[in-house]
Amino acid sequence: MEFFELLRKRRSIRRFKDEKIPRKIVELILKAAFLSPSSHNRRPWYFIVIDDREKLDLLSKAKPGANPLASAPLAIAIVGDPEKSDVWLEDCSIVAEHIHLATFPVGLGSVWIQIMNRKSFDGRDAEEYVREVLNVPKNLRVPFIIAIGFPAEEKKPHGKEVEEWWKVFHNEFGVAYGRGEESRESPRPKG
Numbered sequence: 001m002e003f004f005e006l007l008r009k010r011r012s013i014r015r016f017k018d019e020k021i022p023r024k025i026v027e028l029i030l031k032a033a034f035l036s037p038s039s040h041n042r043r044p045w046y047f048i049v050i051d052d053r054e055k056l057d058l059l060s061k062a063k064p065g066a067n068p069l070a071s072a073p074l075a076i077a078i079v080g081d082p083e084k085s086d087v088w089l090e091d092c093s094i095v096a097e098h099i100h101l102a103t104f105p106v107g108l109g110s111v112w113i114q115i116m117n118r119k120s121f122d123g124r125d126a127e128e129y130v131r132e133v134l135n136v137p138k139n140l141r142v143p144f145i146i147a148i149g150f151p152a153e154e155k156k157p158h159g160k161e162v163e164e165w166w167k168v169f170h171n172e173f174g175v176a177y178g179r180g181e182e183s184r185e186s187p188r189p190k191g
């Protein structure tokens, strides 16, 4: 899949078929993660590959919006180490996006499940809940989980609607970038 086609076709997939993902494909996705950049190349991350149905079901109850994990046959939790880098969250975000993107060329779909800074249904900290389910040591963080599976829903690729040219400035904030066709096509929405 060509890179820009991948970017257009990437959508958040939240419903998955009940079909196991071959280990070779899981490893390919992890290889995409290993290729991620990081500040000072510190690579302040760990990955937990979760395919245990009971654990996935428990994780799907971590917070509102974690329900895609209930049908996902696989999830990869990103575990960050703040002691390794002061920009561990940036590094972990990029690695998570590598994983999310890598699922599409191999025929899978995926969605980012935010855990950090979210509350679980009973008002508990969602990260604490996930930490317990996955037995993650206290000094490490679990900012997000990527739910992965064969798509059971179809979504249109993104088109022009995402092109917010009005948010692009030239040399200083507030000065519109370009007067070309593209910027005329996407005026700032009202309201």
Ligand SMILES: Cc1cc2nc3c(=O)[nH]c(=O)nc-3n(C[C@H](O)[C@H](O)[C@H](O)COP(=O)(O)O)c2cc1C
Binding pocket: 010, 011, 012, 013, 014, 065, 066, 068, 111, 112, 113, 114, 115
């Ligand atoms: C930081 C971040 C947190 C997100 N958290 C969730 C989440 O907890 N649950 C969920 O279903 N989708 C989550 N998403 C997916 C977004 O809702 C989705 O990317 C957005 O609506 C745009 O849709 P698209 O990914 O199909 O382009 C998250 C995405 C990002 C980048």
